[in-house]
Amino acid sequence: MKALVTGVAGFVGSHLCEYLIKNGLRVVGIDNFMDYYHRSIKEANITGMRKDQNFEFVEASLLEVDLPGLLDGIDVVFHQSAQAGVRASWGQNFKIYSDNNILATQMLLEACRESPVKKFVYASSSSVYGDTKDLPMRESSLPCPVSPYGVSKLAAEHLCFLYYKNFGIPAVSLRYFTVYGPRQRPDMAFHRFFKWALEDKPLKVYGDGEQSRDFTHVDDIVEANWLALEKALPGEVFNIGGGSRVTLNEVIEIIEKIAGRELKREHQAMQKGDVRHTMADMTKAKEKLGYKPKVSIQDGLKTEYEWIRDLVE
Amino acid sequence: MAISQELLDILACPKCKGDICLNEKKDGLICDKCKLLYEIKDDIPIMLIDEAKPIEK
Numbered sequence: 001m002k003a004l005v006t007g008v009a010g011f012v013g014s015h016l017c018e019y020l021i022k023n024g025l026r027v028v029g030i031d032n033f034m035d036y037y038h039r040s041i042k043e044a045n046i047t048g049m050r051k052d053q054n055f056e057f058v059e060a061s062l063l064e065v066d067l068p069g070l071l072d073g074i075d076v077v078f079h080q081s082a083q084a085g086v087r088a089s090w091g092q093n094f095k096i097y098s099d100n101n102i103l104a105t106q107m108l109l110e111a112c113r114e115s116p117v118k119k120f121v122y123a124s125s126s127s128v129y130g131d132t133k134d135l136p137m138r139e140s141s142l143p144c145p146v147s148p149y150g151v152s153k154l155a156a157e158h159l160c161f162l163y164y165k166n167f168g169i170p171a172v173s174l175r176y177f178t179v180y181g182p183r184q185r186p187d188m189a190f191h192r193f194f195k196w197a198l199e200d201k202p203l204k205v206y207g208d209g210e211q212s213r214d215f216t217h218v219d220d221i222v223e224a225n226w227l228a229l230e231k232a233l234p235g236e237v238f239n240i241g242g243g244s245r246v247t248l249n250e251v252i253e254i255i256e257k258i259a260g261r262e263l264k265r266e267h268q269a270m271q272k273g274d275v276r277h278t279m280a281d282m283t284k285a286k287e288k289l290g291y292k293p294k295v296s297i298q299d300g301l302k303t304e305y306e307w308i309r310d311l312v313e
Numbered sequence: 314m315a316i317s318q319e320l321l322d323i324l325a326c327p328k329c330k331g332d333i334c335l336n337e338k339k340d341g342l343i344c345d346k347c348k349l350l351y352e353i354k355d356d357i358p359i360m361l362i363d364e365a366k367p368i369e370k
Contacts, residue, residue, distance in 0.1 A: 004354045028323070032361065050356075058362035066325035071321070 002026045004074045006062060006108070007081025009033065009042035011183045012123065012221055014177070016078055018049055019160040019222045020130065034100070036084060037186050045183055065254040066113030076119045076229055082153070084185060086127060086273045089149035092104060101152035102159070109171065120160065120171040121228045123243035124237070126214070126278045128154040128175060136281035140177075140235050147273030161235055170234035174224055174313040176281045177241040179219035181300055189248065190301065193255055193310040204265035209249035209267070212277045216242035217295035217303070227289040236288070241280025244295040244301075254298055258285045258305050315339055316356055326351075327360050343368065 002022050007013040017027050030045065033039045039143045049055045058065070062081065071077070083089075097231045106120065112120060115312040127150035128143040151253030160171035195204050219313040232238065256263050285291040293301075315335075326333050326344035333342040333351065342351040342358055349365040351358060 028320070056317060057357055058320070058324065058360055059357050060327060063326035064362055066327065069323050069325045071329070116331045263314055 001075045002028070002073055003078060004071065004188070005029045005080060006104075007079075007123075007306050008057065009032055009046045010080060011045070011176075011185050012050075012179060013080035013181060013216060014042075014045035015076075015181075015208055015218050016080060016222050016225055017046070017055065019226065020300050021049060021052055021054050021251045025238040026226045027056070028070065029055065029057045029058055029071070030062065030065065031057075032083065032255070033059060034083065036088075038196045041186065042230075043167040047123055054133040055118060062108060063099060067107060068114040068218070068280070071111055073117035073118065074117055076121070077108065077112070077123045078123075078225055078229075079105060081095045082123065084113070084149075084150045085187065086147045087271045089147055090272065094152075096146045097148055097152040099232055102155045103148075105156035108157050109159055110170045112163070113167050116169075118170060119229050119234075120169055121225055121232075122157065122160045122173045124157045124175045125150065125153040126175050126239070126241075126280065127275070128157065129275075129278070132277040135277060136279040137239065138281045139239055139284055140259065146181075146275060149273070158235065159236075164235040168234075168285050172228045172232040172234060173237045174220055174221075174228055174240045175237065175280075177214040177216045177239065177278055179216050179218055179221050181295075181304050183218070184304060190251070190255075190304055191308065194305050195254065195312065197259045198262050198309060200264040203252060204266050204268055205252070206274060207270040209245050209265070211270075211274070212240035212245045212247045212279070214243075214245050214280045215251070215297055215300070216240060216293065217300035219295050219300075223292050224285065224289065227291050231289050233288070235260060236284075238285045238289060238291070239280035239282055240285060240291065241282055241293065242295070242297065243282070244297060245277070245279040246297050251301070255305070258302055316330055316353060320331070324358060324360060328362050328365075341366075
């Protein structure tokens with residue numbers, strides 16, 4: 001079986017690609033090294049697999065590349081690429097989000113009409129739910145994103161459904177809930193917290209730290225993608241969470257335990273587009289995919305700490 | 314180590330979507346129609362229009 005992984009040099013894409021290769025798939029990876037964070041970090045993410053003969057890599061943009069050609073011989077698409085960042089998606093930046101998150105997805109789906117695939121797994125986001133008080137978040141709830149980023153992810157998710165309904169593209173969407181673990185993007189909270197902790201700097205916390213997230217370890221996200229390939233019915237949407245809702249303050253306490261000392265905190269104003277709480281209802285993923293998160297927040301944070309410690313040293 | 318034939322077969326010029334071929338030095342892919350060279354760096358084909366080099370003829 002041969003897979004196409006978009007955003008292969010990114011945080012989730014690189015982990016997923018390694019897993020697919022380990023499980024006997026051949027992978028074509030594509031990435032355009034968007035400059036949201038430094039190229040060298042993404043290059044490092046794929047260094048290991050570059051040596052594998054079952055991995056081919058193309059530096060290209062989905063908006064430019066000959067997609068039907070690229071899909072020739074591909075059985076499954078894992079569409080992981082996106083312009084990330086909730087807070088940066090306002091203003092003139094939105095064009096970057098609409099191009100890379102909406103248009104690129106539409107072009108990829110359109111190409112699948114010409115070069116059919118057996119499964120198309122789309123990496124969606126819990127940000128489609130917005131700031132709802134109706135917790136846990138259910139796939140059947142009305143999505144109401146509060147950031148342009150969330151709007152772009154929801155639009156692409158709807159496109160996946162439309163292309164399934166109208167053209168039979170076997171697309172499945174996985175709504176990832178705040179993913180963390182080794183290779184987490186440098187702009188994400190845990191990465192910054194660990195880096196500051198190791199550099200003996202105060203941790204900058206948006207708001208009072210009582211906002212909570214259903215933090216999901218990247219290993220569980222990868223597992224969910226595999227289950228989506230094997231089991232998910234086309235046209236479906238699934239919440240993929242970590243199984244426990246934790247506040248940022250609780251996370252910092254765990255980080256303090258891992259670091260072995262108390263850490264200073266510096267509270268800053270909440271950011272526009274940030275939601276207060278997220279929590280996934282995973283009944284559907286459990287019943288239909290057999291998904292069950294395995295990595296606890298304590299163990300998961302340790303894996304990220306060790307990775308960042310190695311980076312800093 | 315060069316890039317595989319299998320990968321070459323699925324690549325096309327991102328500008329015109331037409332055929333490309335490996336240059337003599339095997340360090341780039343050429344689109345004859347657009348007169349562009351897409352470099353291969355560290356065995357990675359860089360299929361980006363902005364990064365392509367015009368070919369003088």
